[in-house]
Amino acid sequence: MEETQKSYLPVFLFMFAAIYILARFVVFRTWSPKTRPEASSCLISLAHGTPAVVLAVGAVLSExxxxxxxxxxxxxxxxxxxxxxxxxxLLHYLVFFPSDVLFIGHHLATLFVFLTCRHVVSHGAFAVLSLLILAELTSSCQNAWTLAGARRSDVVFAAKLHRLLSPPFYALYSLVRGFAGPYFLYQMAAFYLSGAADTVIPRWVWVSWIVVVFTAISVSILWITNLWVELYRERTGKLEKKTS
Structure with missing residues (x-):
């Protein structure tokens, strides 16, 4: 029990803070003040996404x-x-983008799920981390796409990379968030609704988890749908210009 309760949160907080500072003042120091905060956020997201998937896969396959x-x-x-x-x-958004209520709300809701799983009920990490794997599978591609998009107006290579990454990124994101995520959420909800977890995970906890995940998936589907529409309009507009 003592081993499972030991927290490495202070160590990881220091690590991510150091990466953010390094990104802002060294890696992206030549970027404009407008794009530097977003780029710094992308770098810590990259530091989290793929390692979190690898760690989570190993963790959910434990005994x-x-x-x-x-x-x-x-x-x-x-x-x-x-x-x-x-x-x-979250601190980054509160400081630089306090009006971005969508991302702030997303981070607060996600933290609620992680913190209740970790410190309130100490059960259900298999479900939470499985969802984390699905959420972060597209992280590397999404962050590369975002960074390229931030510089596409002034760097030719960035514009080309952004155009190149858009279709495969959208396709992968659609597959994960539109099909795999909802299917896993259905399995998760069916289990909890059966009452099999009520003795170790209070109903208010797992109900809130379901609501948070359902909302996140719904917003993700809406977001990627809008991106597909924009891509279609962009490609159609260019085709019409070539043929006119």
């Missing part, structure tokens, strides 16, 4: 596998890692 299983030390480690990232990025 305690199930929607109501107690958290293992490995699972709690990944939760601490992700909590530290979202706290750091």
């Amino acid at each position: 305690n596998i199930g929607f109501a299983s107690p958290n293992t030390a490995a699972q709690n480690l990944v939760l601490d890692y992700s909590i530290a990232y979202f706290l750091t990025d």
Whole structure:
């Protein structure tokens, strides 16, 4: 029990804060003041996304596998890692983009799920980390796409990279958020609705998890749908110009 309760949150908070500072004042120091904060956020997202997927895959394949299983030390480690990232990025948005209520709300809701799983019920990390894997599978591609998009107006290579990445990124994101995510959420909801976890995860906790995840998936589907529409209009407009 002592091993599973040990928290590495302070260590990870320091790490993500250091990466953010390095990004802002060294890696992207030549970028404009307008794009530098977003780029710094992308770098800590890159530092979180793929490592979190690798760590989470190993953690969910540990001996305690199930929607109501107690958290293992490995699972709690990944939760601490992700909590530290979202706290750091939340602070970034509060300082530089306080009007971006969508991202701030997303980070607060995600932190609620992670913190209740880690410190309130100490069960259900299999479900939470499985959702984290699905959410972060597209992280590397999304951040590369975002960074390219931030410089596409003044760097030719960035514009080409952004155009190149858009279709595969949209396709992967649609597959994960539009199909895999909803299917896993259905399995998760069906299990919790059966009452099988009520003795270890209070109903108000798992209901809030379902609501948060359902809302996040719905917003993601709306977001990617709008991007597909924009891409279609952009490509159609260019085709019409060539043929006119």
